[in-house]
Amino acid sequence: MVSTSVFAGANSLSDTVYEDPDGFVAAAFAGSPPAPKALWIDAELRAALHSVLGHPPTGLRMRYWGQDGRTVWVLDEIGKHRPITSGVVIDHGAIEDIRVLVFRESRGWEIRHAFFTRQFRDARLTSTGQLTQPIDGITGATLSVRAMQRIAKAALLLHERSDEGSLTLANSR
Amino acid sequence: MAVPDPRQEGRPPRPAVRAGHRLLGLIGVAFLIVLVITGVAAQHPGALGLDQRYLQSRSLLAWYGISAPDVAVMYVDQNTDYVQLGERTYRGQRRLHEVEGGLRGVTTIAGVNLVATDRGVWLYDAKARFIDRFDPPGAPLRLGTSDHAALLETDQGTFLADADFLNWSAADAPRANWVKASQPTEEQRRTFQTRYLDEVLTWERLLLDLHSGRLFGWLGPYVVDATALVLLIVAITGLILAVRPRRAPDSDQ
Numbered sequence: 065m066v067s068t069s070v071f072a073g074a075n076s077l078s079d080t081v082y083e084d085p086d087g088f089v090a091a092a093f094a095g096s097p098p099a100p101k102a103l104w105i106d107a108e109l110r111a112a113l114h115s116v117l118g119h120p121p122t123g124l125r126m127r128y129w130g131q132d133g134r135t136v137w138v139l140d141e142i143g144k145h146r147p148i149t150s151g152v153v154i155d156h157g158a159i160e161d162i163r164v165l166v167f168r169e170s171r172g173w174e175i176r177h178a179f180f181t182r183q184f185r186d187a188r189l190t191s192t193g194q195l196t197q198p199i200d201g202i203t204g205a206t207l208s209v210r211a212m213q214r215i216a217k218a219a220l221l222l223h224e225r226s227d228e229g230s231l232t233l234a235n236s237r
Numbered sequence: 238m239a240v241p242d243p244r245q246e247g248r249p250p251r252p253a254v255r256a257g258h259r260l261l262g263l264i265g266v267a268f269l270i271v272l273v274i275t276g277v278a279a280q281h282p283g284a285l286g287l288d289q290r291y292l293q294s295r296s297l298l299a300w301y302g303i304s305a306p307d308v309a310v311m312y313v314d315q316n317t318d319y320v321q322l323g324e325r326t327y328r329g330q331r332r333l334h335e336v337e338g339g340l341r342g343v344t345t346i347a348g349v350n351l352v353a354t355d356r357g358v359w360l361y362d363a364k365a366r367f368i369d370r371f372d373p374p375g376a377p378l379r380l381g382t383s384d385h386a387a388l389l390e391t392d393q394g395t396f397l398a399d400a401d402f403l404n405w406s407a408a409d410a411p412r413a414n415w416v417k418a419s420q421p422t423e424e425q426r427r428t429f430q431t432r433y434l435d436e437v438l439t440w441e442r443l444l445l446d447l448h449s450g451r452l453f454g455w456l457g458p459y460v461v462d463a464t465a466l467v468l469l470i471v472a473i474t475g476l477i478l479a480v481r482p483r484r485a486p487d488s489d490q
Contacts, residue, residue, distance in 0.1 A: 100403045102369075122335065123369040124362065127403060 080167045082176055085138045088151040088165055089129055092136045100127050103226050116193050116217040117141070130228035134160070137219045143169045143211040150212065152219035157229065159187045162216055172208025180209070189220040258474040265471050268464040275448035279441065287441040295434070303437055305430035311421045312343040319343045319352065320421070322433045326352065328365055332436065335359055335367050342380030342416035344387065349402060351387055353380035358389060360402055371398075373405060381415035388413050 089097050102125045105113065113121045129136040133156045140147035146168035153161040162184045164176040174180065180202060188196045195216060201209045223229045282288045298304075306323040313319070319340065320327045326336040328350075338356030345351070349368065350361040355376045360368040375393030382388055387398035388411060395413075396405040421429065443452070450457030 102401060102403055123367050125369050127369060 080173065081165070082167065083151070083163060083165045085149065085151060085165050088163065089136050089138065092134075092151075092153045092161070093129065093131060097129050097136075098131045100129050101227065102127055103222060109221075109225055112193070112221055113218055116221060117214050121218075126222055128222065128226060130226055133228050135219075135223045135226050135228045137222060138165065139215050139218060141211040141215045141218075143172055143208040145169065148175075148208060148211050148215075150215045152215065154219055154223040154228075157188055157220070157223060159184045159216060159220065161185070162212070162219075164212075169208060172202075172205035174202045174205045175208045175212050181212075184212075184216050187216060187220075189217060189224070193217060193221070195220075254474055254477060258471060258478060261467050261474070262471045265464065265468040268461075269468065272448060272461075272464075275444045279444045279448055282441040287444065288439050290440045291436050292438045292440060292443060293435050297443075298434060298438060301438065303434070305433040308421050308426050308429055310340045311419050311425075312340065312416060313419045314343045314350070314416075315345050318421075318425070320429050322429055325433065326354075327429070327432065328352075328361070330432070331365050333359070333361070333365070333367075335370070341377045342418075344380055344382055344416050346382065346385060346387055347400070351380060351402070353377045353389060358387075358402075371402065371405060379415050381413045383408070383411040383413050388415075390415075 103109075104125045105121055105123070110120060126137070126139075135154045137152045137154070138149065139152065140149050142148070148164060148169065149166035151161075151163050151165050152159065162181050164173075164181070167173050167176065180200075183197070183199050184195075186197070187199075190196055195213065199209070199213055278285060278287060292298075309321045309323070311318060311320045317329050318327070321340040324337075326333045326340060333352065336352055336354060336359050338354030341353040341355055343350070343352050348363050350363070350365070352359045352361065355378075357373065358371045358377065358380070360370065362368055373389055373391050373393075373396055375391035378390045378392060380387070380389055383397060386400075387402060388408065389396045389398070389405065390413075395408045395411060397408040397411060398405050446452040446457075448461075450459070450461035453460065
């Protein structure tokens with residue numbers, strides 16, 4: 065079955081692929097990813113995504129993989145000029161893992177390092193659309209850092225609206 | 238009788254300085270007006286819509302050396318033309334901004350419009366709104382259908398989509414109905430090329446090129462640099478005129 069890489073921009077020779085999106089999704093589910101699902105973006109979700117991203121989402125639906133309260137998202141967000149493709153694993157409404165999969169900008173690649181990405185672990189979304197924990201920036205990579213923060217918020221928001229997010233809410237009540 | 242020291246009284250500015258200052262000032266001000274207007278406008282292209290407004294002047298496009306590429310490929314799906322010119326793909330009158338790569342086929346299944354290029358498959362709804370995209374293994378070669386399901390052949394195999402276009406499974410020797418390209422007529426070619434040229438040159442680019450001088454070729458930036466020097470000279474001569482005392486009234490009169 066072939067099913068990944070939906071929102072990842074097409075790669076060119078100048079792109080740096082740190083991790084294959086297919087491999088990231090498979091690894092998140094111990095090598096056996098479930099079938100992908102689609103989350104359709106309604107007007108309310110579009111407005112919420114617009115709020116956290118600073119621009120409207122590009123598509124009418126988002127593809128994701130979900131199982132037992134966990135979801136995996138492969139999302140693109142522009143740092144300065146070109147999209148950064150990141151993979152985000154959400155476990156019951158909190159970030160379990162976030163990684164840079166494909167980097168296309170000329171600067172700001174330092175965000176791929178674990179010292180930066182581990183700051184997102186266990187972060188949740190507040191009612192005002194902010195992350196529950198502060199993220200320290202990296203000198204010279206400000207726009208990439210902000211792009212990663214937007215991706216993290218968008219993934220958490222999308223998780224809330226997904227089938228698995230509904231499961232998370234039901235379990236927390 | 239003691240001779241007055243000119244260093245103490247100050248020398249009046251020479252007429253040549255005043256005349257030169259005036260002439261350079263007029264030249265500089267003319268350029269400055271252009272630079273200020275274009276500079277301020279170029280600072281806010283989004284707010285002013287300059288990046289979305291296009292100039293259709295063919296003489297201006299000719300000045301830039303811009304011409305329309307030939308139609309690379311055309312497909313007709315459900316009475317709608319899908320055309321690729323250069324890096325652009327059009328669906329009828331509308332440009333599909335998301336699509337990248339060389340067009341490999343177009344088909345519509347269950348109201349979903351699939352546009353395949355050598356870099357992936359883009360999905361659109363009936364109103365040409367982008368749904369999402371699929372990047373298959375390998376480079377797509379052609380698009381088709383098999384029993385009302387989307388079929389994609391890449392250089393790494395053939396893949397059959399499910400009803401939601403979420404899962405694409407490897408398919409061995411399926412019964413395929415591959416999409417075929419069409420040949421545009423001369424009139425269609427001209428129409429497509431006109432459409433292309435109508436959306437090439439933005440006001441933003443024109444103003445930026447006017448601001449930098451690049452509109453006037455390789456010499457333009459040097460002219461702008463020279464203008465900056467003229468303004469500097471005007472500033473310096475203006476300071477000289479301001480600091481030095483004016484000529485004393487003629488005592489004989």
